[in-house]
Amino acid sequence: MFKLKLSALGHPNPESFNCEDEKEYRSVVLWLEDQKIRHYKIEEREGLRNINDETWTDAYNAYQKDLVSPASEGTLNEQLNWLLSYAVRLEYADNVEKYKNAKIEETKKTAPNVVSSNPLDNLDFSSPAFKAGVERVSALAGIGPHPDPKMRLAALAKILKTNPHPDPPKTEANMIQHPSDVLKLLFVQDLRDLQTKINEALVAVQTVTADPRTDTKLGKVGR
Amino acid sequence: MVVRQYNEELKYLEKINPHCWKIKKGFQPNMNVEGVFYVNSTLEKLMLDELRNACRPGMTGGFLPGVKQIANVAALPGIVGRSVGLPDVHSGYGFAIGNMAAFDMSDPKSIVSPGGVGFDINCGVRLLRTNLHEKDVQPIKEQLAQSLFDHIPVGVGSKGIIPMNARDMEEALEMGMDWSLREGYVWAEDKEHCEEYGRMLNADPSKVSLRAKKRGLPQLGTLGAGNHYAEIQVVDEIYDKYAAGKMGLERIGQVCVMIHSGSRGFGHQVATDALVQMEKAMKRDKIETNDRQLACARINSVEGQDYLKAMAAAANFAWVNRSSMTFLTRQAFAKQFKMAPDDLDMHLIYDVSHNVAKIEEHIVDGKPKTLLVHRKV
Amino acid sequence: MDEELGGLTEEDFYIPPVKYEYLDHTADVQLHAWGDSLKEAFEQCGMAMFGYMTELNYVQIKEVHSIEATADDMMGLLYHFLDELLFLFSVEPFLICKKLVITEFNTEEFRIVCKCYGEEFQIGKHPQGTEVKAITYSAMQIIDEPKDNKFEVFVIIDI
Numbered sequence: 001m002f003k004l005k006l007s008a009l010g011h012p013n014p015e016s017f018n019c020e021d022e023k024e025y026r027s028v029v030l031w032l033e034d035q036k037i038r039h040y041k042i043e044e045r046e047g048l049r050n051i052n053d054e055t056w057t058d059a060y061n062a063y064q065k066d067l068v069s070p071a072s073e074g075t076l077n078e079q080l081n082w083l084l085s086y087a088v089r090l091e092y093a094d095n096v097e098k099y100k101n102a103k104i105e106e107t108k109k110t111a112p113n114v115v116s117s118n119p120l121d122n123l124d125f126s127s128p129a130f131k132a133g134v135e136r137v138s139a140l141a142g143i144g145p146h147p148d149p150k151m152r153l154a155a156l157a158k159i160l161k162t163n164p165h166p167d168p169p170k171t172e173a174n175m176i177q178h179p180s181d182v183l184k185l186l187f188v189q190d191l192r193d194l195q196t197k198i199n200e201a202l203v204a205v206q207t208v209t210a211d212p213r214t215d216t217k218l219g220k221v222g223r
Numbered sequence: 224m225v226v227r228q229y230n231e232e233l234k235y236l237e238k239i240n241p242h243c244w245k246i247k248k249g250f251q252p253n254m255n256v257e258g259v260f261y262v263n264s265t266l267e268k269l270m271l272d273e274l275r276n277a278c279r280p281g282m283t284g285g286f287l288p289g290v291k292q293i294a295n296v297a298a299l300p301g302i303v304g305r306s307v308g309l310p311d312v313h314s315g316y317g318f319a320i321g322n323m324a325a326f327d328m329s330d331p332k333s334i335v336s337p338g339g340v341g342f343d344i345n346c347g348v349r350l351l352r353t354n355l356h357e358k359d360v361q362p363i364k365e366q367l368a369q370s371l372f373d374h375i376p377v378g379v380g381s382k383g384i385i386p387m388n389a390r391d392m393e394e395a396l397e398m399g400m401d402w403s404l405r406e407g408y409v410w411a412e413d414k415e416h417c418e419e420y421g422r423m424l425n426a427d428p429s430k431v432s433l434r435a436k437k438r439g440l441p442q443l444g445t446l447g448a449g450n451h452y453a454e455i456q457v458v459d460e461i462y463d464k465y466a467a468g469k470m471g472l473e474r475i476g477q478v479c480v481m482i483h484s485g486s487r488g489f490g491h492q493v494a495t496d497a498l499v500q501m502e503k504a505m506k507r508d509k510i511e512t513n514d515r516q517l518a519c520a521r522i523n524s525v526e527g528q529d530y531l532k533a534m535a536a537a538a539n540f541a542w543v544n545r546s547s548m549t550f551l552t553r554q555a556f557a558k559q560f561k562m563a564p565d566d567l568d569m570h571l572i573y574d575v576s577h578n579v580a581k582i583e584e585h586i587v588d589g590k591p592k593t594l595l596v597h598r599k600v
Numbered sequence: 601m602d603e604e605l606g607g608l609t610e611e612d613f614y615i616p617p618v619k620y621e622y623l624d625h626t627a628d629v630q631l632h633a634w635g636d637s638l639k640e641a642f643e644q645c646g647m648a649m650f651g652y653m654t655e656l657n658y659v660q661i662k663e664v665h666s667i668e669a670t671a672d673d674m675m676g677l678l679y680h681f682l683d684e685l686l687f688l689f690s691v692e693p694f695l696i697c698k699k700l701v702i703t704e705f706n707t708e709e710f711r712i713v714c715k716c717y718g719e720e721f722q723i724g725k726h727p728q729g730t731e732v733k734a735i736t737y738s739a740m741q742i743i744d745e746p747k748d749n750k751f752e753v754f755v756i757i758d759i
């Protein structure tokens with residue numbers, strides 16, 4: 001976890017970082033503040049520096065509050081994830097010029113060049129013709145907008161697999177069906193919780209009423 | 224029955240796509256709606272052969288071909304949409320097997336027909352899963368099968384091993400699977416995985432003859448004969464991983480148990496009793512049908528209402544019956560594997576009925592309608 | 601109504617000849633029975649039904665029960681006669697019959713009284729044949745032509 005963001009920020013060992021280890025976790029937080037975020041003055045970082053101390057958690061919570069982190073109520077991993085993202089944003093803001101021209105394709109150079117026999121692999125996904133084509137089928141299938149035409153194509157594939165008629169007739173049946181589906185989706189969890197409670201109540205009553213019996217003497221069994 | 228040459232008959236049938244045929248009005252007299260049936264090429268041949276045989280000169284009595292039966296059902300008063308033949312369609316008693324038809328509840332002339340439900344009321348199939356693998360079962364499969372036979376009585380003249388008296392019976396008929404639940408034969412969540420939650424609320428045991436109750440009593444928890452079965456099955460192929468996962472079917476080789484049974488002599492007698500009553504009602508209300516086997520009564524008549532209430536009681540009986548066999552299956556497995564049924568994860572995946580008439584809301588010609596839907600498969 | 605075994609006379613153990621056959625249909629079976637009178641054809645038809653549920657050779661005559669059926673017409677009478685027999689098998693005394701003797705055959709008021717000879721069905725002793733769900737009127741035929749001495753019945757039973 002967090003490997004990408006850590007290596008982007010230039011952390012010394014992003015590969016081996018284990019977020020479940022309390023000590024490592026704390027050191028990374030300290031490292032982020034020391035090297036990247038620098039929200040506090042150096043002398044104010046004392047609380048975070050005591051990574052072996054029980055008071056560290058309080059310092060950490062205060063730190064998050066000072067940063068106005070939206071993740072401060074979440075799990076430790078969520079909290080760290082936000083800190084990392086925040087650090088990445090700061091890093092980018094500091095060096096806009098440097099990162100502006102960064103291209104994802106750069107990573108490709110290191111990968112071995114695989115020659116594909118599948119003609120689809122050689123499609124130019126960024127060509128206007130491809131985009132226009134995806135736009136057209138998406139409109140037909142009623143797929144919402146997405147900046148990446150490949151995502152829309154993936155969505156279309158999913159729809160075609162589950163529902164071979166992507167163009168539902170706009171009849172009165174649908175006018176009733178759609179709102180009822182929406183209601184169902186909205187309340188399905190509530191219904192589930194209610195049903196679970198009902199089941200629990202039934203099981204409680206069963207302890208009083210249930211007496212399942214069998215009497216093999218009554219039966220006429222056998223092949 | 225209209226007698227025509229086979230070639231003449233074929234003019235009334237139209238293949239509208241590779242899997243679907245339309246039966247046009249006029250194929251049988253007084254058709255209110257068209258008929259339709261769904262078949263592949265193999266089934267299509269069987270279906271048309273049935274018709275061709277019936278057209279041979281000198282063919283009297285015996286069975287009406289399924290196509291004719293679908294068309295006769297299309298001539299019943301109050302039918303809406305179409306008279307539908309599903310892929311298992313073949314000649315039956317009154318209605319074809321695999322024949323589905325819905326009747327408009329708001330039309331006072333609409334009918335209910337025991338022939339559209341069948342003799343084995345609420346015959347159905349249920350599937351239980353286990354967390355066992357085929358290789359766990361293979362070494363003791365003989366013993367396991369014997370244990371199932373020892374628990375679930377099979378065949379002619381068999382009697383159940385769940386003790387029941389007349390009062391239990393009355394309660395079971397009214398409560399369906401709720402009775403099984405109260406008595407501890409099923410788990411609370413089983414109900415959720417059962418059509419109608421395993422209980423038809425309009426069941427009225429007082430509308431059921433003593434004869435039916437007497438026939439039903441010793442047969443509770445028995446499988447029956449014919450095409451009924453309790454089978455240990457193994458997952459062979461998973462087509463939809465997501466859906467299968469939701470049902471707790473995770474892997475190839477997983478062991479399941481399928482139970483196919485119905486309401487036994489109880490349902491047979493309810494249907495028999497209703498047919499006798501309805502013959503009288505038809506004479507009184509002057510209901511004309513193309514086939515004497517299509518005994519029916521207006522939904523709102525005393526006979527119609529009594530049948531629906533008795534049928535619901537029979538449906539409840541069938542659910543109690545399948546629930547009892549679920550209990551017995553769990554016991555048999557628990558004994559063989561010396562583990563509690565919940566540790567074996569023996570949950571009910573689903574219980575579906577295939578011989579039943581139900582009141583349902585559907586959209587017909589763009590309008591919501593209350594229909595009585597007959598399903599017989 | 602029940603008679604003790606001691607009440608049976610030698611004559612009661614006489615087994616009538618078989619005058620019936622099974623005509624198979626797609627999913628059901630048609631019983632075809634005949635005799636020297638319509639009464640005999642009816643008796644044979646009832647025995648045919650029991651013969652479909654087990655092999656009658658294995659059945660002993662141990663008890664006698666009596667049934668009664670009434671109806672509004674001949675077909676109804678045949679239907680109810682068979683339905684009563686099926687009922688006798690389905691509930692106490694669970695009687696499987698080897699022999700039927702109709703003691704009253706009233707074709708004007710459509711009434712039958714019949715003595716049923718057999719024993720309680722026992723799995724293990726009696727081979728399990730096919731379960732009969734119900735009697736049907738489907739393609740039912742009653743041929744009653746005394747001048748040709750032709751008495752036959754056809755009934756389809758739902759199995």
